Amino acid sequence: MTTKNATIKDVAREAKVSVASVSRVLNGTGGVTPQTQKIVREVAARLHYVPDSAARSLITGRTHTIGAVLPDLYGEFFSELIRGIDLAARARGLHLLVSSSHDGVEDAAAAVRAMRGRVDGMLILSEYVDAAFLDANLPANLPAVLLNSAVKSTRYPVLNIDNRAGASAMVQHLVSAGRERVAFIAGPKTNFDAQQRDKGYRAAMAKYAPDAPLNIVAGDFSEESGYRAGRELLAQKTRPDAVFAANDMMAVGCMLAFKEAGVRVPQDIALAGFDDILIARYVSPPLSTVQVRIADLGRVALERLASLLNPEDSTPASVQTLGCDIVVRETSGGSVSAAAPRRPRRPLPP
Amino acid sequence: MTTKNATIKDVAREAKVSVASVSRVLNGTGGVTPQTQKIVREVAARLHYVPDSAARSLITGRTHTIGAVLPDLYGEFFSELIRGIDLAARARGLHLLVSSSHDGVEDAAAAVRAMRGRVDGMLILSEYVDAAFLDANLPANLPAVLLNSAVKSTRYPVLNIDNRAGASAMVQHLVSAGRERVAFIAGPKTNFDAQQRDKGYRAAMAKYAPDAPLNIVAGDFSEESGYRAGRELLAQKTRPDAVFAANDMMAVGCMLAFKEAGVRVPQDIALAGFDDILIARYVSPPLSTVQVRIADLGRVALERLASLLNPEDSTPASVQTLGCDIVVRETSGGSVSAAAPRRPRRPLPP
DNA sequence: AGTTGTCATGAAAACGTTTACGTTTGCGCC
DNA sequence: GGCGCAAACGTAAACGTTTTCATGACAACT
CATH class of the missing domain: 3.40.50.2300 (Response regulator)
Known part of the structure; x- marks a missing residue:
């Protein structure tokens, strides 16, 4: 193993051909006889020749x-x-x-x-x-x-x-599971995903539960904000019978608020999130959510x-x-489909 | 905005100096008068000149x-x-x-x-x-x-x-919390981390609970294998009073097995994991574990x-x-320190 | 046999830098 | 004023490729 890396010139010299030919065979450009090809390849392998990517992209203008x-x-x-x-x-x-x-x-x-x-x-x-x-x-x-x-x-x-479609599908699911007064915990105002999910909620409510009031409380995607939103919802004169959080972390926070207040999920209030983060499967009861195929x-x-x-x-x-799929677990109060779409998860290393 | 990117020559020409001078001022090598520096910088900025990294690394041999x-x-x-x-x-x-x-x-x-x-x-x-x-x-x-x-x-x-020290510290913690018969759910045999954690467990047992028997059951880092290990441990004639899993996912699986069997954690059996994955905080009761500062x-x-x-x-x-720190939550049955070290987690986006 | 074409090959230019080296310039000093 | 010297600057080589173009060989046609 020499201390200096072999260049195309070294290969050319050893193979007794020109650098042009070496370049041609190594790049698969045609126009070189099979026997010279063979020689060049052998020499290149022997010298452990690897083309210098800097020189290459200097001339070709591409970096791959x-x-x-x-x-x-x-x-x-x-x-x-x-x-x-x-x-x-x-x-x-x-x-x-x-x-x-x-x-x-x-x-x-x-x-x-x-x-x-x-x-x-x-x-x-x-x-x-x-x-x-x-x-x-x-x-x-x-x-x-x-x-x-x-x-x-x-x-x-x-x-x-497709945050809109995902959010819309979840609202539809909640409604078809017998809920009417679906509340929404929004994400940060400036967040694009949050905005889209908000729109999806509104559109779906107009379509599937036109008689129910829109019920939107603020949140910022954090668990803490979900907790606060949960308490806020419980304090309302007519409580919602379902809560759709703009992401899973807020749903988890909300669930905690409900638990503290003795409100049962999903019997008293159904709950759903968005993202399908790993935790969603491990909270109890397992959280229905919208899966994003990241x-x-x-x-x-x-x-x-x-x-x-x-x-x-x-x-x-x-x-x-x-598109994204909704995955129905237990918090949405719908029928828990045994064959709910489930992204395969491998064990966390190590 | 031209379609072709400016080169150092363009800058040199516009600034009426040589390419060498341009190179010198842009690289901060000395030997160039303040006023020429100023001119060169102005021209470079005006032409949106950015040095071509391919050419640069071709000559310098460094890619940064x-x-x-x-x-x-x-x-x-x-x-x-x-x-x-x-x-x-x-x-x-x-x-x-x-x-x-x-x-x-x-x-x-x-x-x-x-x-x-x-x-x-x-x-x-x-x-x-x-x-x-x-x-x-x-x-x-x-x-x-x-x-x-x-x-x-x-x-x-x-x-x-330092998987060994981390594992050792957790065993020590379990023992100091009053447990003696600490069992271990091992990871994959070929996994380096798993091996080290195993060693840490053995060493700590020898040191802190020399009279207790070594109790090691197989696992492969998956939740499923943790579940199986949990059932296996429950079936033993003398049950352990603490279980240390080589990673959190197995601990979670094990916890599920205990829950199913009506075994209370930590009252009946203490439990601990390794990694401090996000889920560890959200299972109930929250899992004591070893935090790795990845x-x-x-x-x-x-x-x-x-x-x-x-x-x-x-x-x-x-x-x-x-090194890694142990974070004491509720499953280890020790005193739950209110100020347990807690890595700051930001909300998951989006 | 002469012309034409095809094909493998080589010589050399080009890519955009950095830098060693040489040249000019300005300046102080004898 | 000539000399030396340092500082500022320019010239050109070098980096390792790809690619254009020219060259030569050789086969195939007329």
């Missing part, structure tokens, strides 16, 4: 790397998303450069700029991006796909989770981006949404 | 990127680890190239090889790596840090979680690697371990 810029995400969502992206990227021979953990516009902008020239395309999930942000920070010719974003751009495809989101996003990388494939930028 | 190859990890461990790494990398101006999701030696080897030339150093966490693997797949001069690995290499630093693991690993990148800093390769 895509960048993912993500906000400061925690837990399941984050890992599932990266997992989906990574898997799909690997399948296409693409590398993945991540940049997570940033709050604030400036931080996000820096992350995007820092990737300039290092990636062939970007996946962006950040509440801070809007049209102006993209214009200011993205090189004009760099393909990108936006995740969970409200921006409608003609230049960049957007990929969203890994799929990552996979589809990457596939969309990959198609953008091929200039010939010029499907126009569009907004695409990914 | 580090690679993380990880096994097919799920959930909290994964996200916390990447989080820690990313944060520390960002603080040092390093980029992060990840490659997760692979099982099998070949897969891991391919991942490592694919990073060749794209990174200045690597962080490797994989059960498949051993000395031979490293020799075969890592370029001779590439710095790397191994995580959670049994290999003792003179070339690569190793960073482990983000710290990532951070320290990256810092170690970063120090390896500076040739002048040549601290020798060594095996370093990271």
